[in-house]
Amino acid sequence: MPSESKYPSLPIPDVDLWAFLFERKDKPYPDDKVIYFDPHTSRSYTYAQVKASAIDFGKGLKALWDWQKGDVLALYTPNCIDTPAITWGTHWAGGILSPANPGYTVDELAFQLKDSGAKGLVTQLPYIKTAKEAAKKVGLPEDRVILIGDGRSSDGLTKHFTSIRNTSGATRYRRTKLKPSEDLAFLVYSSGTTGHPKGVMLTHRNIVANTMMIKAGEGGSLHWKGGATGEGDKILAFLPFFHIYGLTCLIHQSIYSGLQLIVMPKFDLEDFCNIIQTHKVTFVYLVPPVVLLLGKHPVVDKYDLSTVRMMNSGAAPLTKELVDAVYKRLKIPIKQGYGLSETSPTTHTQPWADWDKTIGSVGTLLPYQTAKYMSPDEKEVPVGEVGELWIKGPNVFKGYLNNPEGTKHALTDDGFFKTGDIGYQDKDGHFYITDRVKELIKYKGFQVPPAELEGYLVAHPSINDVAVIGLYSEEQATELPRAYVVPKEGVEKSDKAAKDIIEYLNAKVASHKKLRGGVRFVDDIPKSISGKILRRVLKTKALEEEKVKAKL
Known part of the structure; x- marks a missing residue:
């Protein structure tokens, strides 16, 4: 059920x-x-x-x-x-x-x-x-x-x-x-695995519904009166407003609930800490790489962040180790939430009282929605078993702009959105995301489509074939794009050649798409009979290489 x-x-x-x-x-x-x-x-x-x-x-x-x-x-x-x-x-x-x-x-x-x-x-x-x-x-x-x-x-x-x-x-x-259910409020672009981003059509009703859903998830704990300052809760906003996470959770939630939004143009750790201390910020939406900095970076010790009552991490998975490290250092609890551009975005959040009881969970389902985990042959799996998360509700998008085929594959006839994310729920209704069907790389919450980078790289005069994968970096708490390159005959597999390839691509793409995971030269790219790149094979190979490297 x-x-x-x-x-x-x-x-x-x-x-x-x-x-x-x-x-x-x-x-x-x-x-x-x-x-x-x-x-x-x-x-x-x-x-x-x-x-x-x-x-x-x-x-x-x-x-x-x-x-x-x-x-x-x-x-x-x-x-x-x-x-x-x-x-x-x-x-x-x-x-x-x-x-x-x-x-x-x-x-x-x-x-x-x-x-x-x-x-x-x-x-x-x-x-x-x-x-x-x-x-x-x-x-x-x-x-x-x-x-x-x-x-x-x-x-x-x-x-x-x-x-x-x-x-x-x-x-x-x-x-x-x-017309709230028909007319679009936002057209946000979400990277697809085939290269160009897709225009996600979000109606007025989608955003109205999600604002009310967030209010239900946070509303008992975030107030326009009271809080640590007596002026009401203050939220620090460094998450980008061009992303649906910032648009709904920050811009819309603040004005709906009467919370003050303190706006940063971009993230800088010292600026972040200074603003919290000076303006007595009480709540922060953030992403795992920032959680990592709060747990480890020495600059944090210079500031008093004690007015923060809770932080909420989203946009990418958060590990128990990161949550524990920040709590041990700052005594600030961090809960987790989950959402997608196509769901306006927030579908789940951990209740404030449960943040330490279900670390690793993305929380419980917010109002108005129905969700189920499905097997590869599209049969619902029982509680506790792993499957792909499907969600239905008034926050689910209208479709992809100019892309009826993409819309057809994403939305079922009865209105469920196939998230492409893999996970399970426990008997108490806590949801967990463990992997994803989609091949998108997530760098600090931003989506990086491998096919787009491969399209640029394959045009390089020294490259015969290429595959791009995302590898998780413990150090940066995010995935980093890495290219596996089959060089043309006569091209030397050198550090200089790798550097040239990195600089070539980095000049063509936005900052979050850069090859921060580097370039590795290989003799061939593993592919299926139909020609599909077997990225999991490359990931396994990369992890084995890292293990060998760690032993040396």
């Missing part, structure tokens, strides 16, 4: 995100509560200011760009406290937001702009060159590239979003009405 959530399921309002957040009758905190705060500039937004800025931006889009329902606005920027106003202003105008990794190259960004059909692009001044080159490549007019953040352009053409907000004649425009 499929598992059901043990949480009470309150009715999900049949409204779009704008109405859910800004037309609600049950908001438990005042309009002047500061929700988003930049610790480096001390700029901030109260609930009322976010709402007003979003309305003005939405009106500006309609007036200046003739914005229509379903138009896509792309976002190419690190974390910024202007992002929420841009997000909900786009929704107010009936648009869809499509965030992109600010580490993308021109080609990677151009692919997303073209695939999503973006009608505009938002960036920050340090990223303007790449943004404009990508826009030009897909025929997006230069004046449709606009800025957020503190920098201003001196070229006389590139507008700041505040000038879009203040467009004359915009006051006559009204909010676009949307």
Whole structure:
């Protein structure tokens, strides 16, 4: 029998995100509560200011760009406290937001702009060159590239979003009405094993449902009043807003529950510790490589992190050793959660009270969902047995953009999403993820598709054949991409040749896709009769090599 959530399921309002957040009758905190705060500039937004800025931006889009329902606005920027106003202003105008990794190259960004059909692009001044080159490549007019953040352009053409907000004649425009279950709120891109990322279509209902699900999972413990500071809980936000984890758990949860979000543009350990100490942060969403640093790095001893009541790790598996090391050093408990882009994202989280009882578990099923583990021949397996996790619920995505075949393979006729992750549940309803069907490499929570890297590498003049796998690094607490290369005849298998290959690939891809696991030369790539690369064979070989190396 499929598992059901043990949480009470309150009715999900049949409204779009704008109405859910800004037309609600049950908001438990005042309009002047500061929700988003930049610790480096001390700029901030109260609930009322976010709402007003979003309305003005939405009106500006309609007036200046003739914005229509379903138009896509792309976002190419690190974390910024202007992002929420841009997000909900786009929704107010009936648009869809499509965030992109600010580490993308021109080609990677151009692919997303073209695939999503973006009608505009938002960036920050340090990223303007790449943004404009990508826009030009897909025929997006230069004046449709606009800025957020503190920098201003001196070229006389590139507008700041505040000038879009203040467009004359915009006051006559009204909010676009949307169908929550049909109309998209976000188009997030999730890397596939076949190379190019896939556009994950998330509706307004998906995000409304997931925000309520997160509230159920955290709501009994995170408060807008009380907490360590007396001002309410403060969440440190360094997880990227271009990722669904940051979009829902950080941006949406904070404004829905009245929590203050302290926004970091990117992760830096000393900055992270300093902000916690200075601003008395009480809760942090993080990823395993940061947990590793908190357990081992000497800089942590310089700071008082005692206001943190709990941390939640997601995006990649977390080991008991890492949780224990941090608790022993800092007395800060760390629980774990689980989700995917296709599930908006959070499906499971460990209850606060159980963090130390079920370390290694991703927790229990959040409300509204049904889940089951399936055998390779798609039969449900009993409790305790290993299978592929399938999930059904109002948080499950609509499908992949321009990819009916991918959608058909991912979603069953009765609405279950095949996660591609392998695991089991125990008799008490705690879920465990042990492996994954998909071949994606996870580097610090980012997805790295091996086929994409192989596509670049096979074009190298010195390479005959290649396979890329991810190998787990204890030292960095994440998988690292490594290439196994069959060199062309006459090419020397040297350190210099390996270095040349690494530099060749690294120049073509975003930072998280770099060959941090190095290059190994081999005589052939193991493949099945049908020509599929047998990555498990390579992984076994690599692990054996590491064991031999450790003995020397």
